[in-house]
Amino acid sequence: MSQEMIVLISTAAFLGFFHTLLGPDHYLPFIVMGKARQWSMARTTWITVLCGIGHVASSVLLGFIGIAMGIAVNKLVAVESFRGDLAAWALFAFGLVYFVWGMRRAWKNKPHQHIHFHANGNSHVHTHVHTEEHAHIHEMENKKNITPWVLFTIFVLGPCEPLIPIIMYPAARSNYNALILVTLIFSAVTIITMLSLVLIASYGIKFLPLKAMERYNHALAGGTIFLCGTGILFLGL
Numbered sequence: 001m002s003q004e005m006i007v008l009i010s011t012a013a014f015l016g017f018f019h020t021l022l023g024p025d026h027y028l029p030f031i032v033m034g035k036a037r038q039w040s041m042a043r044t045t046w047i048t049v050l051c052g053i054g055h056v057a058s059s060v061l062l063g064f065i066g067i068a069m070g071i072a073v074n075k076l077v078a079v080e081s082f083r084g085d086l087a088a089w090a091l092f093a094f095g096l097v098y099f100v101w102g103m104r105r106a107w108k109n110k111p112h113q114h115i116h117f118h119a120n121g122n123s124h125v126h127t128h129v130h131t132e133e134h135a136h137i138h139e140m141e142n143k144k145n146i147t148p149w150v151l152f153t154i155f156v157l158g159p160c161e162p163l164i165p166i167i168m169y170p171a172a173r174s175n176y177n178a179l180i181l182v183t184l185i186f187s188a189v190t191i192i193t194m195l196s197l198v199l200i201a202s203y204g205i206k207f208l209p210l211k212a213m214e215r216y217n218h219a220l221a222g223g224t225i226f227l228c229g230t231g232i233l234f235l236g237l
Contacts, residue, residue: 002174004174005174005178005181008167008170008171008174008178008182009181009182009185011166011167011182012167012182012183012185012186012189013185013186013189015162015163015166015167015186016185016186016187016188016189016190016193017189017190017193019160019161019162019190020189020190020193020194020197021193021197023237024228024231024237025091025158025228025229025231025232025237026055026190026193026194026197027048027194027197027198027201028224028225028228029091029151029224029225029228030044030047030048030051030151030194030198030202031197031198031201031202031205032220032221032224032225033147033151033221033225034047034198034202035202035205035217035221036102036217036218036220036221037145037147037218037221041199041202041203044198044199044202045195045199047148047151047152048194048195048198048199049191049195050148050152051148051151051152051155051194052155052190052191052194052195053191054152054155054156055155055156055158055160055190056160056163056186056187056190056191057156057187058083058156058157058158058159059080059159059160059163059164060163060168060183060187062076062079062080062159062164063076063163063164063168063169063183064168066164066169067168067169067172067179073164073165073169076164076165077164077165080159080161080164081159083157083158083159084158084159084161084232085233086157087154087155087157087158087159087232088158088229088232088233089229089233090153090154090157090229091154091225091226091228091229091232092226092229092230092233093229094150094154094222094225094229095222095223095224095225095226095227095228095229096222096226097222098218098221098222098225098226099219099222099223099225099226100222101218101222102216102217102218102219102220102221102222102223103216103219105215105218105219106215106216106218106219109215160186160190163183163186167182167183167186168182168183171183
């Protein structure tokens with residue numbers, strides 16, 4: 001293996017790890033949505049992996065098209081930048097809408113009490129919430145949840161910024177085997193890092209004393225996603 005290939009492979013692994021770690025939008029949405037929607041670890045895993053595949057595959061496809069057609073790398077970078085803006089605005093909008101819906105749900109789900117009187121003269125106070133106790137269990141099971149597909153769409157829009165200019169185009173100068181190898185390494189490291197961060201945080205969050213905030217879970221999830229979009233759009237994160 002040539003020195004150039006060793007450098008490319010190392011760079012692919014390094015960038016795959018750190019571009020994911022330093023981009024909270026790669027993992028925070030899955031952590032907070034998993035908590036809010038009470039996803040199992042298995043469900044959280046497949047949603048994260050699916051979105052990760054969509055995230056890298058869209059950039060990989062664009063990169064291969066650019067290389068095959070001889071498109072200048074700066075033009076592809078411009079396309080990736082535009083896609084990044086679309087994804088950021090989508091995160092921003094989805095987070096804002098979900099936050100508003102979550103706050104409305106939290107307000108409706110505010111615990112309240114009723115006094116129940118019995119025929120023997122005894123009484124007791126009954127505390128309940130409407131949105132949970134009045135929902136029929138089969139209706140909840142059959143209700144379609146589009147949240148994973150919204151996240152998938154956003155992640156397909158979102159580019160892997162360093163992949164095309166720093167990894168794919170330099171590797172293509174060697175040969176297509178090198179191109180495929182470094183692309184696979186970058187993609188695998190990105191998805192594995194996403195999944196590891198999501199699962200570790202999702203497991204750890206179970207031990208936090210968040211019971212009092214439970215009815216705000218959806219609002220907190222929406223707010224977190226909104227802040228991710230805001231950070232990308234206005235802070236360049």
